[in-house]
Amino acid sequence: MLTNAPGANLPAGYKKKTIQIFRQKKERGEPIAMLTGYDYPTALALDRAGIDAILVGDSLGMVVLGYENTVPVTMEEMLHHCRAVARGARSAILVGDMPFMSYQASVEQAVRNAGRFLQEGGMHVVKLEGGRERLDAIRAIISAGIPVMGHLGLTPQSIHALGGYHPQGRTTAAARRILEDALLLEEAGCFSIVLESVPARLAELISKRIAIPTIGIGAGAGCDGQVLVVHDMLGLFDRFTPKFVKKYADLHGEMQHAFGEYIEDVAARRYPAQEHMVEMPDEEWQALLMEIASDKDK
Numbered sequence: 001m002l003t004n005a006p007g008a009n010l011p012a013g014y015k016k017k018t019i020q021i022f023r024q025k026k027e028r029g030e031p032i033a034m035l036t037g038y039d040y041p042t043a044l045a046l047d048r049a050g051i052d053a054i055l056v057g058d059s060l061g062m063v064v065l066g067y068e069n070t071v072p073v074t075m076e077e078m079l080h081h082c083r084a085v086a087r088g089a090r091s092a093i094l095v096g097d098m099p100f101m102s103y104q105a106s107v108e109q110a111v112r113n114a115g116r117f118l119q120e121g122g123m124h125v126v127k128l129e130g131g132r133e134r135l136d137a138i139r140a141i142i143s144a145g146i147p148v149m150g151h152l153g154l155t156p157q158s159i160h161a162l163g164g165y166h167p168q169g170r171t172t173a174a175a176r177r178i179l180e181d182a183l184l185l186e187e188a189g190c191f192s193i194v195l196e197s198v199p200a201r202l203a204e205l206i207s208k209r210i211a212i213p214t215i216g217i218g219a220g221a222g223c224d225g226q227v228l229v230v231h232d233m234l235g236l237f238d239r240f241t242p243k244f245v246k247k248y249a250d251l252h253g254e255m256q257h258a259f260g261e262y263i264e265d266v267a268a269r270r271y272p273a274q275e276h277m278v279e280m281p282d283e284e285w286q287a288l289l290m291e292i293a294s295d296k297d298k
């Protein structure tokens, strides 16, 4: 059973966060901190560090599953990782990222799949990519009682339509379209919008024009909050690192170093040492030796 229902099994001192804090933080001018998370130990660490929200992003397709992009990610893969995160987090708001083709084919399919994120994945809200073309799906999901986070700018599920991972909204027309989409998503009822890889001054303008919080990734400091892919900021994914990422650790390097030391220890018989071994009482050992010896005499 999932134990992540709001308020369930919270240790003393832990306060369950709800999406209301998004709006409250924006009103108070306090930045919202979100990071992606895809597994139980990372969710525990994020939660204990006090993160506001954990996004189980479809970026897991690239940084955890090794796909070329996020297009192949399935609902089943997303739900598998959502459940692991839900088992680890007690306090953070959990955002399930709807994968490619889980909400585009029909409004009914979008609502059903959004529901699966809550019922089977233990998420609290869903995120989906797109602007004006997704309004019907967004409205239907929200009227089913599921809060929706929008996602504008660089929308990686449209990589083939966009022609690559390029910044978006750099011309007057493109910037205007993103601004209009942000207003439409707000009107449709989204509680927040991710702005990915757009000019910082456009993100700041949008953040001032709409009442719901914007969460930026590669969108500058004028957003109401920030999100990063956890494997990027920990230096765990070394295929490429986007320019906007600040690396807080080099875990890939540390892992490789630790694995190398282990291999050397095994080769040199330094591991396992005495303290890593299981012992048995001397008298049991002596009895065993005697039994074996007498077996031989028979």
Ligand code: KIV
Residues within 6 Å of the ligand: 036, 055, 056, 057, 058, 059, 060, 097, 194, 196, 217, 227, 229
């Ligand atoms: O999938 C993801 O991790 C995302 C973030 C980049 C916002 O959508």
